[in-house]
Amino acid sequence: MDVHLVDGTYELFRHFFAVPAAADLNGQEIGAVRGVLHSVLSMIERGATHIGVATDHVVESFRNDLYPGYKTSEGVPPELLSQFPILEEALEAMGVVVWAMVYYEADDALAAAAAKAATDERVRQVIICTPDKDLSQCVVGTRVVQLDRRRDVLRDEAGVVTKFGVKPESIPDYLAVVGDSADGFPGVPGWGPKAASLSLSQYVHLEAIPKDFRDWHPSIRSAQRLSASLFSSWTDALLFRTLATLRLDVAVFDTVDDLRWKGPRPSFEEQCHRMKSPDLLSRAVSAGARQ
Secondary structure: OEEEEEEHHHHHHHHHOOOOOOEOOOOOEOHHHHHHHHHHHHHHHOOOOEEEEEEEOOOOOOHHHHOOOOOOOOOOOHHHHOHHHHHHHHHHHOOOEEEEEOOOOHHHHHHHHHHHHHOOOOOOEEEEEOOOHHHHHHOEOOOEEEEEOOOOEEEOHHHHHHHHOOOHHHHHHHHHHHOEOOOOEOOOOOOOHHHHHHHHHHHOOHHHOOOOHHHOOOOOOOHHHHHHHHHHOHHHHHHHHHHHOOOOOOOOOOOHHHHEOOOOOOOHHHHHHHOOOHHHHHHHHHHHHOO
């Protein structure tokens, strides 16, 4: 079996800015919710059998306590934020397992689920459905891969190396020095993607980088400048790596059998009626009958 793990936060954002606005019977905006439901249902219609969706029930997480500049919900349209609980309820009614994160982030749930699913010998492949570079740290060979569904790009471990110049295990270190504007931390001054990939392809983790620049690999230019910048920002670099490191201790499922889609629940009919989406109901029922 294959296990599909979907970044519900990314999907909701993507559909919010891509599909027309639409209101349910109560006047609540649900355009993005309907878009995500159609998208997940299309995965099922194409043969996905074991699915889990992770969402950020609230944008803030434990990382905001670690670093005050970490991303928040500030600036996110309220019409988008209001759709998160609606999406979670609708997906559950459709019969899909949902991890709605409050203390942790959706990315943490995806990472934990991928690691756990990969331990089951019945699983052929774990497919993390998100383009988020954070999740590249979870890729393992060709067994745990990352799929950008919008661009139809599948990235295995070789693909991670091609894109970033480092192996998945070095992604948190890479993001620590390069920074991640989406998550709100700046990285180390003077460190760009090229310097990070050259350095971490040699040393894997920050701690392995020699403190004396004269001991650096000769392929790394500007070693003196990079070394001075890194070690004068050492505490920040380690903090940023902590922010970029996904947690694997999130409670997700007992066995992958829990992720088996068995069709919509009875409550999905009311959900579809309220969203004025009878086509969603008919498609879900039809797909469930084929299970």
